[in-house]
Every structure is written in C-alpha cells, then in structure tokens.
Amino acid sequence: MKKLAVISGKGGTGKTMMTGALATLASGRIALADCDVDAANLEILLSPEMISSEPYYGQKVSFIDNDLCIWCGSCKDSCRFDAIVYENDRFRVNPQKCEGCAVCTIVCPAGATSMISQEKGRIFLSKTSIGLLAHARLNPGSGSSGLLITEVRKLIDRNAGDADLLLIDGPPGIGCPLIATVSGVDAVLVVTEPSRSGLHDLQRVIRVAEDFGVDVYVAINRYDLEEDVSAEITDYCTEIGVKIVGRIPFDSNVIRAVRNMEPVTVYDTPAASAIKELWNIISTDMGII
Amino acid sequence: MKIVVASGKGGTGKSTVSANLGSCLSANREVILADCDVEEPNLHIFFSEASDASDRTCGQDVTVPVPSFDPERCNLCGKCANFCRYGAITVLKDRVILFEKLCHSCGGCRIICPNDAVTEVPRAVGRVIEDDINSNLKLITGVLNEGEAVGIPVIKKVKATAEDAELVILDSAPGSACPAIETIEGADYCILVTESTPFGLHDMALVAEVVRQAGIPAGVVINRSDDRDEETEAFCHEHNLPIIMKIPFSKKIAAVQNRGDLFSSVMPEWQNRFIELFNLISSTVKKERVI
Numbered sequence: 001m002k003k004l005a006v007i008s009g010k011g012g013t014g015k016t017m018m019t020g021a022l023a024t025l026a027s028g029r030i031a032l033a034d035c036d037v038d039a040a041n042l043e044i045l046l047s048p049e050m051i052s053s054e055p056y057y058g059q060k061v062s063f064i065d066n067d068l069c070i071w072c073g074s075c076k077d078s079c080r081f082d083a084i085v086y087e088n089d090r091f092r093v094n095p096q097k098c099e100g101c102a103v104c105t106i107v108c109p110a111g112a113t114s115m116i117s118q119e120k121g122r123i124f125l126s127k128t129s130i131g132l133l134a135h136a137r138l139n140p141g142s143g144s145s146g147l148l149i150t151e152v153r154k155l156i157d158r159n160a161g162d163a164d165l166l167l168i169d170g171p172p173g174i175g176c177p178l179i180a181t182v183s184g185v186d187a188v189l190v191v192t193e194p195s196r197s198g199l200h201d202l203q204r205v206i207r208v209a210e211d212f213g214v215d216v217y218v219a220i221n222r223y224d225l226e227e228d229v230s231a232e233i234t235d236y237c238t239e240i241g242v243k244i245v246g247r248i249p250f251d252s253n254v255i256r257a258v259r260n261m262e263p264v265t266v267y268d269t270p271a272a273s274a275i276k277e278l279w280n281i282i283s284t285d286m287g288i289i
Numbered sequence: 290m291k292i293v294v295a296s297g298k299g300g301t302g303k304s305t306v307s308a309n310l311g312s313c314l315s316a317n318r319e320v321i322l323a324d325c326d327v328e329e330p331n332l333h334i335f336f337s338e339a340s341d342a343s344d345r346t347c348g349q350d351v352t353v354p355v356p357s358f359d360p361e362r363c364n365l366c367g368k369c370a371n372f373c374r375y376g377a378i379t380v381l382k383d384r385v386i387l388f389e390k391l392c393h394s395c396g397g398c399r400i401i402c403p404n405d406a407v408t409e410v411p412r413a414v415g416r417v418i419e420d421d422i423n424s425n426l427k428l429i430t431g432v433l434n435e436g437e438a439v440g441i442p443v444i445k446k447v448k449a450t451a452e453d454a455e456l457v458i459l460d461s462a463p464g465s466a467c468p469a470i471e472t473i474e475g476a477d478y479c480i481l482v483t484e485s486t487p488f489g490l491h492d493m494a495l496v497a498e499v500v501r502q503a504g505i506p507a508g509v510v511i512n513r514s515d516d517r518d519e520e521t522e523a524f525c526h527e528h529n530l531p532i533i534m535k536i537p538f539s540k541k542i543a544a545v546q547n548r549g550d551l552f553s554s555v556m557p558e559w560q561n562r563f564i565e566l567f568n569l570i571s572s573t574v575k576k577e578r579v580i
Binding site for chain 1 (some may be wrong): 296297299301302304328329331334342343372374375389393394395396397401433435436437438439440462463464465466467468469470484486487491492495496499500502503504511515517543544546547548549
C-alpha cells in the first residue's frame with residue numbers, strides 16, 4: 001500500500017479540501033485517515049457511515065486517593081507539569097496537564113497515588129463512498145494528540161492494509177502530530193499558499209519532512225492571489241529540488257463546495273481541473289495505478 | 290491583561306488579528322505581542338523591525354532537562370528504563386542509551402536510580418526572541434527547533450517572559466490540543482477567530498469548549514466574511530459568544546496580508562475599529578473581575 005499524507009505547515013491552506021478532492025480522483029482501492037485529530041474535518045466532506053467506535057485512553061493519568069493522602073505535598077513538589085493542585089484542603093490531579101510520567105507514584109510515602117486510564121477521545125472506523133476512513137475525536141481539553149494519531153494509523157492499517165493507496169489528511173505545524181503523521185509514509189503533499197507566512201511555514205515543514213526520508217511534493221493553492229510570492233515559492237522549491245506538482249487558481253467554487261460539504265471535484269471548475277492535473281503527476285510519480 | 294487569540298481551524302487569521310490589534314494599540318499604550326504558535330510562528334513576518342526567526346543564532350535558547358548517566362556509578366540495573374513511561378531509555382549490556390526526543394523531562398529516572406547515577410543536563414529545544422518594534426510595542430517570538438516534537442516548554446518560556454507586562458496579546462497555535470490549551474491557560478479574555486465555513490465553525494466549537502471549561506470570557510471575530518455568516522451567528526448566539534468584529538473578504542486585504550503587511554496601516558479606518566475592539570474586551574474583563 002502506498003501512503004500519501006497531505007500536510008501544510010501553515011494551517012488553512014487547503015489540506016482537507018485537497019485530500020477530499022484527491023480521494024475522488026484516485027482509482028483502485030482507497031483507504032483514508034484523518035490525522036488532524038484536534039480539528040478533524042474530512043468527515044464533514046465525506047459524510048461517513050460509522051462502523052465502529054472505540055475509546056482512546058492514551059497515557060494513564062495520576063489519581064490521588066484522599067483517604068490515603070497524608071498531605072505532605074511531595075507529589076505536587078515533584079510534578080514537572082504543574083498537574084497537581086492544592087484546593088479545598090486536598091491535593092487533586094488536573095488530568096489535562098498530567099503527562100502520565102508516574103513520578104508522583106514513586107515519591108508518595110503513603111501509597112496514595114496511582115495511575116488510572118481515562119478516556120481522552122474516541123477512534124472511529126467509518127465507511128465512505130470512496131473507502132474506509134479512520135478518524136478520531138479528541139475530547140476538548142484533552143491534551144496530546146500524537147499518540148491518538150498513531151492509533152488512527154494502526155486502525156486503518158489493520159482494516160485496510162490491502163488497499164492500493166492510503167490517503168492521509170494531516171495536521172498543521174511541525175510538532176508531534178505532524179511527526180506521527182509523516183513517519184512511515186511514502187510521500188507528503190505540502191499544500192501552501194502565496195503568502196509570506198505560507199512560504200516561511202513551508203520551508204520549516206519541508207525540512208522536518210525530509211528528515212523522515214519521504215518524497216515531498218508541493219502544491220500552491222490560490223497561487224494567483226499573489227503571483228510574486230508564488231514565484232518565490234517556485235524558486236525556493238527549484239533550489240532545494242522539490243517538485244511543484246500543481247498551481248491551483250483562486251476559485252470561489254471551492255468555498256461553495258466546502259459550504260455544501262462536497263469535494264471540490266464534483267464541480268467542473270478551474271480549481272478542480274488543476275487538482276486533476278496535479279493528481280496525474282503524483283500518481284504517475286508514485287507508481288499508483 | 291492577557292488576551293489570547295485562538296481559532297481551532299488553522300489559517301483563519303489569528304496572526305492577522307493579533308498583529309493588527311497589537312500595532313493599533315501601541316499608538317497609545319505599551320503592548321507585548323507574544324507568538325505562542327511555536328511550531329509555525331508568523332507574527333514576526335508582519336514587522337520589518339523583527340529579527341528573522343529562522344536565524345538560529347537569534348534569541349535565547351529554551352532548554353529542557355534530560356538525564357545523563359554516570360558510567361562510574363551506573364550498575365546497569367535497568368530501573369530507569371523500566372520506569373520511563375515514554376520508552377526514552379534503553380539499557381544495554383554495557384551502557385545506557387537515551388532517546389532524548391522521547392524524553393518528557395519528568396525527572397523520574399533520577400529519582401528511581403538507586404545508585405545516584407543520573408544527573409540532569411539541559412537540552413535546547415527552541416528559542417525565544419525579543420524584538421522592540423517601536424517604543425510601545427514589543428514582540429516575543431517562541432520558535433520550536435525543527436525536528437522537535439513538543440513545543441510546550443517554549444510556550445511556557447514565552448509566557449514567562451511576558452508575565453509582568455500590563456497588556457499581552459498571545460497568538461495561539463491552531464487546534465484544541467496541548468499547544469492551544471497551554472496558551473489559553475491564565476488568559477483574561479479569548480478572541481476566537483473563525484471563517485464562515487463548516488470547517489471553521491466545527492473547529493471553533495472545539496476550542497470554544499476548552500475556553501468555556503477554563504472559565505475565560507470570549508468573543509468571536511469572523512474573518513473573510515462574505516455576509517453568509519448565518520450558521521456561525523446562530524452558533525454564537527446559542528453559546529452566548531458575542532461577535533465582536535467582522536472583517537470582510539476583500540482581495541485588497543488578502544493582498545496586503547499575503548505580502549506580510551498590516552492592513553490597518555494600509556487602510557487606516559481600521560485603526561479605530563481595533564481600538565474599539567480592545568475597549569469592548571477591556572470592559573468585559575473588568576465586569577468579569579467585579580463578578
């Protein structure tokens with residue numbers, strides 16, 4: 001199975017729009033994963049029908065048994081994450097801040113702290129008209145998402161490991177969610193936009209992605225809104241030997257499609273044609289039938 | 290007063306709102322702009338006076354403690370590796386290996402070691418850059434080093450650097466996970482910047498819930514509005530979130546933005562609107578404090 005992740009560095013450049021469009025264009029057996037778990041939007045475009053839903057726990061978090069606590073405060077003093085608070089005459093764990101290191105369990109002289117599982121979100125496997133989709137929901141305020149992304153990737157591998165192509169809608173940024181998304185894929189498509197911020201963020205995310213030894217493709221979305229910056233992006237990519245596989249024009253039909261919760265390729269529009277050309281280049285290059 | 294600018298969905302205009310608000314307010318008062326989107330910091334792009342954040346010699350290193358194992362004292366018992374919840378330590382036949390990027394700096398290995406073989410040494414994970422933009426406006430930029438997974442220590446350092454200021458505007462990372470939560474914590478007010486699409490609304494709803502749980506008053510800025518904001522307005526009404534500004538979609542604003550300029554400088558009629566926005570926020574915060 002070939003694996004392609006759509007990423008961006010800067011948010012809001014059109015990752016989900018692109019992933020949804022590519023999903024409709026690819027032939028063969030397609031599997032999908034939404035790895036932007038704290039702002040998961042692919043399901044809005046693909047109206048999935050849920051097959052299964054399982055809880056996500058992540059790292060266990062600390063729990064203080066107030067019947068055993070002797071109020072010495074050593075747990076609070078040792079916690080590097082400020083996850084233990086003293087209020088209303090008792091020590092309490094703030095599970096949002098607890099990173100599950102378990103240091104409090106080894107410093108407590110009274111055996112009052114233990115590590116417990118707590119549901120931090122849910123992982124779903126769903127059916128779409130295109131193929132199986134693994135996606136997730138992180139409970140608001142539930143912290144880290146890198147581990148959840150790894151679980152989403154495992155779920156789709158278990159259920160659709162024999163698909164021809166896994167298409168991943170990735171997160172913005174360069175931190176743990178991005179790293180969990182990029183590790184183990186064959187290629188990334190970086191969707192950027194012709195703005196100073198877009199270029200700056202593109203450079204950072206390409207450098208991080210290249211460290212993972214993946215092939216990097218770049219698409220400039222709304223390229224005609226600022227052609228000078230688009231030219232700079234092109235020069236930058238040429239200089240570092242990264243292929244620009246598409247330039248998508250600004251097209252008000254894209255907003256219309258998103259508002260109608262449809263992939264942009266359902267309309268015959270300039271943006272859709274540009275994405276079709278882009279897919280021809282990537283699929284040939286990656287050797288996808 | 291600490292005002293955090295968050296969004297859920299990326300690219301809705303957090304940095305635009307932060308930079309323009311900060312710049313307009315600095316005409317009359319001291320302001321600190323704190324870029325807490327440390328994975329992709331962009332505020333510096335709006336100010337030609339700012340340092341180049343991609344220059345790795347700029348600013349002060351942010352470090353986290355990681356273990357160092359003294360081979361003289363270590364008897365390879367493996368208790369540290371066994372304790373580490375992050376798989377960051379492996380004990381071989383003749384030495385201990387640390388995978389430093391997996392380390393969360395909890396300090397547990399040092400505590401659990403029966404032979405006092407573990408000390409902690411600083412490891413740089415990012416930088417904090419301070420720039421004086423004008424006599425009233427200071428920019429503090431947090432930059433996570435490329436390849437690092439966790440930006441929280443850098444965000445904490447940015448917040449600590451801005452701690453004593455009268456007025457701080459914090460530009461958050463997108464999403465509703467740890468970076469956004471860390472930035473939002475301790476704020477007096479949260480501006481939620483959204484766009485009128487199903488994506489913008491869905492993601493704003495998630496971060497609005499984080500803000501609500503934290504008990505922080507919030508208001509919504511609808512960016513790139515094309516006056517088809519009914520669904521966003523209905524959501525805001527239902528959740529008691531006032532719409533405090535609308536920035537219309539205009540190719541002129543987009544072009545100013547894309548070049549990395551402040552649209553309130555090019556279109557000065559916006560200066561008063563940002564000052565009014567601040568006055569509205571300020572009176573909301575004062576009211577909350579009385580309650």
